[in-house]
Amino acid sequence: MNAKTRDAIAVLEDMSVGQLRERYLEVFGEIARTRNKQFLRKRVAWRIQALAEGDLSARARRRAEEIANDADLRIRAPRQVTTTLNTERMVTATVQPGRDPRLPMPGTVLKRRYKGQVIRAMVLDNGFECGGEVFESLSALATHITGTRWNGFQFFGLRQKGGTHEG
Structure with a gap:
């Protein structure tokens, strides 16, 4: 230059x-x-x-x-992913759209102490169970518990690495 x-x-x-x-x-x-x-x-x-x-x-x-x-530009992830394990067998797996990667696996129990009580919520495939009720989202569950709008990830401490949960 x-x-x-x-x-x-x-x-x-x-x-x-x-x-x-x-x-x-x-x-x-x-x-x-x-x-x-x-x-x-x-x-x-x-x-x-x-x-x-x-x-x-x-x-x-x-x-x-x-x-x-x-270049083939892909705007969305494919619904099914096919991989070849060897020349005779192919495996096709359906990709779950929309599952937040911050969520733990279904079956995990999330817990949080709130106003002297320990709140336990089980992660389901399509929601969260707490006290016999099923909620669509963590935010809906946190709002139900507190009576005010909350970010569910923040309420249960899932924004931090590892979160607060029991196996």
Whole structure:
């Protein structure tokens, strides 16, 4: 990188977001849609360097477009996952959509001391059982216990690593 390019990039460090947006307009010829200072600084620096020293070769650009066109973009996880264990046998497993990874396995008993009582709730496949009642979510259960709205994960301490539960 030559000294002129290095100096032009160094100046970006002291610019405000407004100044970076103006510089973005100068080098790209369009208005920046972001106000993220770090992103603007990196993009403008990249463009200054690309203009000074040359951009990607035409061959590299074509190859990148080919790769992008061939890529199968997956927006959602597949409902079934098929894996081959060996050449004779394939295993298909259904992926459970929507199960929160913070939740312990069904059958786990969550416990919490609240107003002098120990509250125990069993994790079910599709809800939580406490005191003979089944609740759709931990938040619904926590709200039932306290009488006010609570985040169920916070109430039972599941936001911390490991949470509060019995095996």
